[in-house]
Ligand SMILES: Nc1ncnc2c1ncn2[C@@H]1O[C@H](COP(=O)(O)OP(=O)(O)OP(=O)(O)O)[C@@H](O)[C@H]1O
């Protein structure tokens with residue numbers, strides 16, 4: 436069966452896209468079939484896998500029920516990694532969707548044909564940094580959520596916001612939504628602040644905190660300019676190693692795996 | 693007269709809130725009267741100046757025309773710095789506003805009594821990282837926009853998106869919207885990537901790039917946990933120095949100053 440995982444944190448710049456792209460590539464490396472859907476009008480995930488932004492290529496038309504989402508799937512240079520890209524027009528869909536009756540279920544309806552076809556082991560949703568309609572749609576669709584978090588004070592504040600949202604979504608429409616895990620990104624173990632935040636997150640979340648920590652690494656922030664995941668841009672780097680470990684840990688957490 | 697400046701960049705985590713709070717505090721230090729409005733449901737600016745999040749305290753009710761925005765203004769521990777705080781409910785207003793006819797002018801209408809009273813030299817709008825309705829309202833209201841940008845590849849990609857949006861807003865409803873300037877944040881001059889991005893931004897934007905660059909400094913990311921701007925948390929720090937210089941450079945750019 437196909438598991439839908441949202442990469443979500445309304446706090447901006449915490450490594451959602453970097454984690455979505457490199458986790459997807461690392462899962463594909465372990466022979467999983469992965470579909471990455473870019474739900475952010477910034478289309479960072481789209482360019483990070485080397486695809487161009489094209490008008491009409493995003494999930495927008497499928498969200499409005501005007502096209503079958505399966506026709507929007509594109510292959511990438513990474514074997515077993517497919518993508519539904521994004522484009523700037525996706526920003527306009529929030530107003531169009533807000534006026535529909537079932538505006539929180541558009542994405543789930545759009546993805547139903549893909550999920551039922553059961554060709555993918557994982558569908559990863561790269562979410563925009565917001566509490567808007569696309570973000571909420573992703574939480575209504577996902578089976579579980581991976582929350583990337585930077586070890587900084589403002590990011591910690593955001594975590595409590597994220598948890599309240601998840602409770603609301605569980606109560607309102609997606610009772611099965613689980614927290615797959617929280618992953619520390621851009622971690623620099625030399626600073627006190629990072630250590631304090633990591634300790635605080637561990638105290639509150641225990642096992643839900645992935646043991647794998649993603650270190651701050653300039654190679655990770657260079658890879659998107661080459662349109663490649665870190666596992667191809669710099670195969671032996673700390674970043675590639677960390678995301679491979681994260682993929683392994685995530686697979687180990689799947690029940691019955 | 694009162695100048696309204698939006699701190700905006702749809703890219704997340706680039707230093708919008710850090711710049712809004714510390715620029716506001718530095719302008720207040722130079723005896724300007726400043727109102728900071730937190731338009732982000734995450735309410736990072738609110739906690740960075742030491743205020744609590746309170747239900748019903750945000751601009752939400754004024755956006756729907758249910759209350760006078762002047763009644764929402766709160767003083768802070770910093771002389772001459774006032775704030776309209778944010779709260780999580782603000783996220784809900786996007787759906788409510790989307791269904792109104794003049795949904796892009798709600799903020800301008802809400803702030804009209806404050807702007808006409810002309811008690812503030814500057815109104816700074818801390819924007820959420822998104823292309824949603826609150827963000828667009830800020831661009832329809834602002835006289836000018838300060839764009840904080842991190843010297844990273846994905847942030848550079850976002851800049852071209854930001855410029856297209858500004859063109860659209862100028863054409864659609866706010867012809868006077870100017871770019872006050874672009875400011876490099878979290879700058880680490882030791883990395884090639886940072887130098888390349890800075891050179892690229894300078895090539896395309898010339899004078900619109902502020903000469904003042906904000907260095908990466910752990911003290912800046914610690915200050916919000918103490919609820920104080922950097923100019924009070926660590927008076928002599930690199931971060932405080934940089935934001936004071938930015939305030940001075942911004943004031944120097946005002947016509948007829
Ligand atoms: N481990 C890391 N080490 C160094 N840089 C990183 C790392 N992870 C991400 N970055 C860089 O930090 C910036 C923010 O990361 P990214 O864009 O993935 O975050 P995001 O949460 O998706 O942002 P947004 O909220 O805008 O969607 C990017 O420029 C990225 O290249």
Ligand SMILES: Nc1ncnc2c1ncn2[C@@H]1O[C@H](COP(=O)(O)OP(=O)(O)OP(=O)(O)O)[C@@H](O)[C@H]1O
Pocket residue numbers: 445446447448564587588589590703704705706707708709710711732736819820821877878879906907908909910912913914916
């Ligand atoms: N110059 C700096 N040096 C070090 N850390 C910084 C600096 N500026 C900002 N930070 C930290 O980087 C993170 C992102 O900054 P900030 O929250 O101001 O960005 P933002 O653009 O407002 O984010 P969002 O898109 O979520 O609104 C925060 O944890 C902040 O404390």
Ligand SMILES: [Mg+2]
Pocket residue numbers: 451452453475479562563
């Ligand atoms: Mg992203």
Ligand SMILES: [Mg+2]
Pocket residue numbers: 708709710732736819820
């Ligand atoms: Mg912010």
